[in-house]
Amino acid sequence: MTENKRLTAVMAELGITDNGLAHRMFQVSKRDGGPVVSLKQANIKRYRLGENVPKPRTVTVMAEALSIKAGYRITAAQIGYAEPPGTQINPWRRFAEQCAAQRYAEFLASCGFGSLDHNGKVVA
Known part of the structure; x- marks a missing residue:
C-alpha cells in the first residue's frame, strides 16, 4: 500500500501527533453516540504509512476529530479516504x-x- 500523504499533511498542518489524534478520536467517539473508537498511536501511524486501512466508522470519527481541531470541516476525501x-x-x-x-x-x-x-x- 502507499503512504497516505493527505492524512499526514493535514495532521502536520494542524500540529497534531499520532497520539493526539488517537486521543481526540476516542473523545469524539465517546460523545457522538456511536461505537467508541479506541486506538493507539501505532494505529494512526499505520494509517498514515498506508499499512492499514481504517474501518468506515474510524474514518468518520477521524475526520470529525480533525475538523474540531481545525475549526472547519475536514472531509474523509481530504484525508485520503472515501466518505463512508x-x-x-x-x-x-x-x-x-x-x-x-x-x-x-x-x-x-x-x-x-x-x-x-x-x-x-x-x-x-
Whole structure:
C-alpha cells in the first residue's frame, strides 16, 4: 500500500501527533453516540504509512476529530479516504442537545421548580 500523504499533511498542518489524534478520536467517539473508537498511536501511524486501512466508522470519527481541531470541516476525501455512506456525524447535534437542556433547566427554574447550580442543572 502507499503512504497516505493527505492524512499526514493535514495532521502536520494542524500540529497534531499520532497520539493526539488517537486521543481526540476516542473523545469524539465517546460523545457522538456511536461505537467508541479506541486506538493507539501505532494505529494512526499505520494509517498514515498506508499499512492499514481504517474501518468506515474510524474514518468518520477521524475526520470529525480533525475538523474540531481545525475549526472547519475536514472531509474523509481530504484525508485520503472515501466518505463512508450514512456515517456522517452531525457536528451540531451535541450543541443543540446542550442548548435544549439549558433552556429546559432555565424554564423549570423560572416556574419555581428549583434553581440552577453552577453547571446549569436544576436543584431542588
